[in-house]
Amino acid sequence: MWALRRASLPLRNQAFNIGTSRACCANLELPITDRHEDVCFLESCKSLPDGCLPSKRLYHTTHVSWNFFTGTRSLSSQAGAKSTGEEDDLEDGFSELETPSSAEAIPESSAKDENEDELISEPELSEVEEDVKPSQHEMELSETETDPSEKRSPKKGNTLALYKAILSCPGTSIHGALDKWVEEGNEIDRAEVSMAMLNFRRRQMYGRALQLSEWLEEHKKIEFNERDYASRLDLIAKVRGLQKAENYIEKIPKSFRSEVIYRTLLAYCVSTGNMKKAEEVFNKMKDLEFPVTAFTCNQLLLLYKRLDKKKIADVLLLMEKEDVKPTTFTYKVLIDTKGQSNDITGMEQVYETMKAEGIEPDLSTKATLARHYAASGLKEKAQAVLKDMESGNLKQNRWACQSLLPLYAELGDANEVGRVWKVCESNPLFVECLAAIEAWGKLNKIEEAEAVFDKLLKSGKKLSSKHYSVMLKVYANNKMLDKGKDLVKRMADDNCEIGPLTWDALVKLYVEAGEVEKADSILQKAAQNNRKKPMFTSYMTIMEQYSKRGDVHNAEKIFYRMRQAGYTARLRQFHSLIQAYINAKAPAYGIWERMKADNIFPNKSALVQLAQVDPFKKTAVSDLLD
Structure with missing residues (x-):
């Protein structure tokens, strides 16, 4: 652990010195360097080799010194990684209702399933999300909806029934359908409920x-554990918001109000980037x-990787103090963080430490x-790493193909993409097709991408908006507006649900074609007419275009609409907003105060x-006039 924490030190060293405070500031119960932050220990320091004796709580102070520099706080969607079974915490936050029993278990595939949007854009690492995703084989079956090979129980029949x-229930309430189901003599068991929960999620x-x-x-009908x-807590948070979820905890019987409950709430706060609330839950x-x-x-590491990389070293110190062993997921987050910071040497050190600790x-x-x-x-x-992933025989290591395809495309190697796709082409999985479309799109090989998409269309399986969106993004990246429009029309003709992924691709399609106002209009209608909220990246794509133009009015409008949609303020939004003022050569009155109010630290x-848009900054002319 010491080697791992030492490898992380450059993350903290990215911060500049900002003076000394007698309050020992930190994020968790850790010693830390002095700095004015929004999270401080208010207990006295005692002698320790590294500094101060850590407190047991987090404190959010209202007084903040703004005369400082901080390290990089970039948001990212980088990390596509899956954890292995070594993390026994992966299933925390999800019920046995969502995990089929061994008799009903979904057949495992060598290939790992991806998170919701991984084949569209690389997602954040998430331990929680993994536990609710079915295997690839099950995904294939559920996509067909009518495949005769659907998993059946010899006693209970079709578990997807x-x-x-x-x-098939019309309207928004499903209680009538469930009542009818029981009245018709059907039984409710965990296997059926598990499959329903998995598919709904x-x-x-x-x-x-x-x-x-x-x-x-x-x-x-089911005895709850x-x-x-x-x-239920996780679903309430997703559907009704954080406050309702916190209220629900009080209704849970005390005997079941265990650590799993609070870890679920913590994971939700992390997934929404709500750092203050996540630390309160901690x-x-x-x-x-x-x-x-x-x-x-690991949840805290994931949070700070997105929002405040300086605090990662503090979490590692906490793990060392509490004798918490790093998991595969821990190393994945650290490797990805180092890579995002372009610290290749540090990334390699973490990778070697991982292997030295016996974690393959x-x-x-x-x-x-x-x-x-x-x-x-x-x-x-x-x-060299990609060849290692192939393990010598790609046909025997077929599960690597979906990862190799976009990675070879990143290297601009069309020959290698073609070679890997040839292994899959005769009998490809859905995820391999999507990876191939993405790869050919990166290489600007539109005909090849379309050929793979046609293979999906001819498979006889019903495609979802997720599958269409991959092809739509290829058209967007290559500024092929007319083909993108035709594809969206085809989605509508196929009764395909148009959701956040499609909106995001449409926004990018129109932005790349130079029609920013049209993209703005599409996103606004989507947000007003649907229960699902648009993706964060959809808003930012438009906002950044307004920022480039110096269109302060519309940049502020997008900023406000993001707040209305439920997105908490992030540094990236303020970066874009302030840049709009800079490009407009206009002062930004009160921008510092707005950032303080949102607990955003520049x-x-x-x-x-901020110095460029300071309305009260001194210049040679202003000094003369004064």
């Missing part, structure tokens, strides 16, 4: 999943004397390593921006 009955139909959970408890309550867990676990620490890097960890090598122009190193580049 309940899911289909709810899915995979399709992001959280409202129906929540109603199913509520109906089950109300009618006492702590994981069932945790699942404090609550400490108050309740729950042990510090790898899952909790899995496929996705190697993929992350290769991606950052490619992004840094280290083509030979990236190729990094070095943001401070340079």
Whole structure:
């Protein structure tokens, strides 16, 4: 652990010195360098080799010194990685209702399934999300909806029958469909409910999943355990918001109000980037004397990777102090963080530490390593990792193909993409097709991408908006507006649900074609007429275009609409907004105060921006006039 923490020190060293405070400031119960931050220990320091004796709580102070520089606080969507079974915490936050029993278990595939949008854009690492994703084989079956090979139980029949009955229910309430299901003599068992929950979550139909959970408890069809309550908590947060979720905790029987409940809430706060609330939940867990676990620490690492990389070293120190062993996921986050910071030497040190600790890097960890090598122009190193991923015989290691296709495309190697695709072409999985479309799109090989997409269309399986969106993004990246429009029309003709992924691709399609106002209009209509909120990247794509134009009015409008959609303020938004004022050569009155109110702390580049839009800055002319 010491070697790992030492490797992380450059992350903290990115911060500049800002003076000394007698309050020992920190994020967690850790010693830390003096700095004015929004999170401080208010207890006295005692002698320790590294500085101060850590406190047991986090404090958010209202007084903040703004005369400082901070390290990089970039947001990213980098990391496509999957954790292995070594992380026993992966299933925390999800119920047994969502995990088929062994008799009903989905057949495992060698290839790992991806998170919701991984084949569209590389997602954030998430331990929680992984547990609710079915295997690739099950994904293939559920996409067909009518495949005769659907998993059946010899006693209970089709385990997707309940899911289909709810899915076919018109309107927004499913209680009537469930009542009818029981009246017709059908039984409710965990296997059927598990499959329904898995499919609803995979399709992001959280409202129906929540109603199913509520109906089950109300009618006492399933005896709830702590994981069932945790699942309900997660669904309430997703559908009704954080406040309702916190209120629900008080309704959970005390005997089930366990660590899993609070870890679920913590994971939700992390997934939404709500750092203040995540740290409050951590404090609550400490108050309740729950042990510090790898899952909790990994969630904090994931949060700080996105929002405040300086704090990563503090989490590692906490893990060392509490004797929490790093997991595969821990190393993945650290490797990805180093890669994002373009610290290739540090990334390699973490990778070597991982192997030295006896943890064998899995496929996705190697993929992350290769991606950052490619992004840094280290083509030979990236190729070496990719060959290692192939393990000598790609046909026997077929599960590597979906990762290799986009990575070879990152290297601009069309021959290697063609070679890997040839292994899959005769009998490809959906995920391999999507990866191939993405890869050919990166290489500007539109005909090849279209050929793979046609193979999907001719498969006889019903395509979802996720599949169409991959091809739509290829058209957007290559500024092929007419083809993109035709594809969207085809989606509508196929009764395909148009959701956030499609909106995001459409926004990019019109922005790349120079029609920013049209993209803005599409996003506004989508947000007004649908329950699902648009993706963060959709808003930022438009906002950054207005910023480039120096269109302060519309940049502020997008900033406001993001707030209305429920996105908490982030540094990236303020970067873009301030740049709009700079390009407009206009002063930004009150921008510092707005950032303070949102607990946003500027990094070095943001401070340079703020200096340019300071309405009260002194110049040679202003001094003369004064």
